[in-house]
Amino acid sequence: MAAETGGGRAPDAQRAIAKYRARAAGYDASAANTMDLRRRTVALLGLQPGETVLDVACGTGLSFELLAGAVGAQGRVIGVELSPEMAAQARRRIDARGWGRVELIEAPMESAHIDAPLDAVLFNYTHDVLRSPAALDNIFRHLRPGARIALAGIKHPPWWLFPARLWRLLKARPYVTTFEGLDRPWSLVAQRVRGLEVTPVMFGTNYIAHGRWTP
Numbered sequence: 001m002a003a004e005t006g007g008g009r010a011p012d013a014q015r016a017i018a019k020y021r022a023r024a025a026g027y028d029a030s031a032a033n034t035m036d037l038r039r040r041t042v043a044l045l046g047l048q049p050g051e052t053v054l055d056v057a058c059g060t061g062l063s064f065e066l067l068a069g070a071v072g073a074q075g076r077v078i079g080v081e082l083s084p085e086m087a088a089q090a091r092r093r094i095d096a097r098g099w100g101r102v103e104l105i106e107a108p109m110e111s112a113h114i115d116a117p118l119d120a121v122l123f124n125y126t127h128d129v130l131r132s133p134a135a136l137d138n139i140f141r142h143l144r145p146g147a148r149i150a151l152a153g154i155k156h157p158p159w160w161l162f163p164a165r166l167w168r169l170l171k172a173r174p175y176v177t178t179f180e181g182l183d184r185p186w187s188l189v190a191q192r193v194r195g196l197e198v199t200p201v202m203f204g205t206n207y208i209a210h211g212r213w214t215p
């Protein structure tokens with residue numbers, strides 16, 4: 001897999017499970033400073049009532065409310081999450097809110113069974129999944145023509161901001177199992193989505209991107 005991702009260490013599911021076992025309890029607090037970006041990213045999906053949206057590596061389900069609100073009672077939100085501890089929190093969130101239309105699949109994105117054509121896909125802070133060709137294959141084979149894709153996440157700032165690159169690595173370390181592709185984390189998606197629009201945010205240490213998939 002390393003060759004397909006351009007060299008560097010491939011994402012490692014077992015290490016991700018171990019990292020998020022330690023992180024799950026404090027995850028929501030740590031994500032508070034990116035909630036505005038999450039709202040912007042979900043808005044880029046342009047969700048309509050009745051649509052089906054995939055929340056890739058949904059974590060504790062922090063995007064569920066935004067997604068469920070946008071697709072309405074006739075729509076579906078499908079969250080896929082690898083870590084049992086993160087998924088347990090997502091499940092508690094679903095139960096507490098009584099969202100019948102939000103479904104959780106606890107599985108690696110590479111092998112999760114998606115049973116519906118997808119109108120839209122959210123990748124919010126999912127670097128490991130973005131660097132996994134097998135996970136992207138499993139997502140893209142379920143897209144409807146014209147499906148909207150939105151991404152946000154961490155990236156390296158430009159090379160001349162060298163201290164900021166070191167800071168980026170240190171901050172990212174607890175949440176990812178590979179730094180491969182950190183200069184252009186969206187690059188494997190961009191190979192599949194022509195004209196993907198990418199905007200650096202937060203001094204180039206994060207990005208937001210969106211596009212439309214045509215077969």
Ligand SMILES: C[S@@+](CC[C@H](N)C(=O)[O-])C[C@H]1O[C@@H](n2cnc3c(N)ncnc32)[C@H](O)[C@@H]1O
Nearest residue numbers: 016057058059081082083086108109124125128
């Ligand atoms: C930084 S968290 C982001 C969670 C969520 N997307 C959010 O916006 O809050 C990254 C998540 O990716 C999950 N993950 C990593 N590799 C995965 C894989 N191959 N399949 C599914 N989930 C994965 C981790 O368990 C973790 O919950």
